[in-house]
Amino acid sequence: MLLRVDNASVRLGGRQIVDRLDFQLDAGELLVVLGPNGAGKSTLLKALAGEYKIHAGSVALAGEALKDWTGKCLARQRAVMPQRVEVNFPLTVEEIVRLGRPPEPLSKSQPILEELMALLDITHLQRRLAPGLSGGEQQRVQLARVLAQVWDTRKPVLLLLDECTSALDPAHQQQVFSLLRKLAWQRGFAVLAVAHDLNLAARFADRLLLLHKGQCYSSGEPSDVLTESALAEVYGLSARILNLEEGYPLVIPRDGRCAKDYDTLSWPGLAPQNSSCRQAS
Numbered sequence: 001m002l003l004r005v006d007n008a009s010v011r012l013g014g015r016q017i018v019d020r021l022d023f024q025l026d027a028g029e030l031l032v033v034l035g036p037n038g039a040g041k042s043t044l045l046k047a048l049a050g051e052y053k054i055h056a057g058s059v060a061l062a063g064e065a066l067k068d069w070t071g072k073c074l075a076r077q078r079a080v081m082p083q084r085v086e087v088n089f090p091l092t093v094e095e096i097v098r099l100g101r102p103p104e105p106l107s108k109s110q111p112i113l114e115e116l117m118a119l120l121d122i123t124h125l126q127r128r129l130a131p132g133l134s135g136g137e138q139q140r141v142q143l144a145r146v147l148a149q150v151w152d153t154r155k156p157v158l159l160l161l162d163e164c165t166s167a168l169d170p171a172h173q174q175q176v177f178s179l180l181r182k183l184a185w186q187r188g189f190a191v192l193a194v195a196h197d198l199n200l201a202a203r204f205a206d207r208l209l210l211l212h213k214g215q216c217y218s219s220g221e222p223s224d225v226l227t228e229s230a231l232a233e234v235y236g237l238s239a240r241i242l243n244l245e246e247g248y249p250l251v252i253p254r255d256g257r258c259a260k261d262y263d264t265l266s267w268p269g270l271a272p273q274n275s276s277c278r279q280a281s
């Protein structure tokens with residue numbers, strides 16, 4: 001077991017944001033953490049990253065309490081991509097990816113950087129300055145930097161990724177999630193990825209952990225977790241679930257609206273006669 005979370009709670013601003021969570025993650029597994037805005041996903045990830053204190057319960061990495069790891073060892077075995085990373089200083093894409101590496105000769109880092117830039121489809125951007133990149137390009141650069149940190153680690157690696165595809169187009173989303181799954185299945189990485197895209201999660205995750213108000217609502221295989229009743233209760237989302245013959249579920253929101261009393265709201269400013277939006281002829 002690479003990551004073991006036992007009855008862990010996190011308090012922020014006097015509130016229990018992560019509430020007695022219990023789960024484990026093995027080397028070779030891709031776990032996607034789902035849940036509505038404010039459910040506690042980023043807080044959980046930050047606690048696992050050591051940024052927030054676990055106020056009750058425990059977290060162990062490779063059998064050793066997280067708090068007992070030294071910074072240098074942790075950096076070789078665990079890499080973290082936060083939800084937002086803004087680069088405002090004039091570094092090139094290649095220089096940013098290189099920031100993930102420890103001090104080492106160029107002959108060692110260069111093949112790693114080239115492989116990662118190719119995998120994340122940023123080779124053509126390598127001489128561009130980061131502040132001029134699009135949101136999705138920046139996100140792929142950051143993911144390359146995070147992977148560079150642990151790319152040649154021999155022991156099993158833990159990747160903690162917070163919405164690492166939120167700015168990507170559909171093709172790059174698929175590419176990144178299929179890379180994450182390959183890293184898990186072929187290289188034995190343990191990947192914990194926070195995401196909002198239910199269908200990406202269903203398609204690629206080995207297991208899902210669905211958070212609701214800081215607690216585990218359910219966890220398990222995608223077809224067990226993504227049920228109509230769970231989506232209604234946790235997200236207030238009305239959706240159909242198709243169980244595809246490929247072996248994973250497909251979530252189809254019924255009409256894109258919240259199931260919770262949406263019809264009873266009135267929208268005076270949006271009445272058709274007030275609309276400034278004209279239909280194209």
Ligand SMILES: Nc1ncnc2c1ncn2[C@@H]1O[C@H](COP(=O)(O)OP(=O)(O)OP(=O)(O)O)[C@@H](O)[C@H]1O
Nearest residue numbers: 012013017035036037038039040041042043044083
């Ligand atoms: N530093 C903090 N101090 C106090 N409250 C916080 C802090 N960080 C987050 N919270 C609160 O904790 C709750 C969970 O936040 P968190 O960012 O973990 O949610 P999330 O599930 O990642 O949401 P999202 O999908 O919007 O990213 C929210 O109500 C948030 O306001």
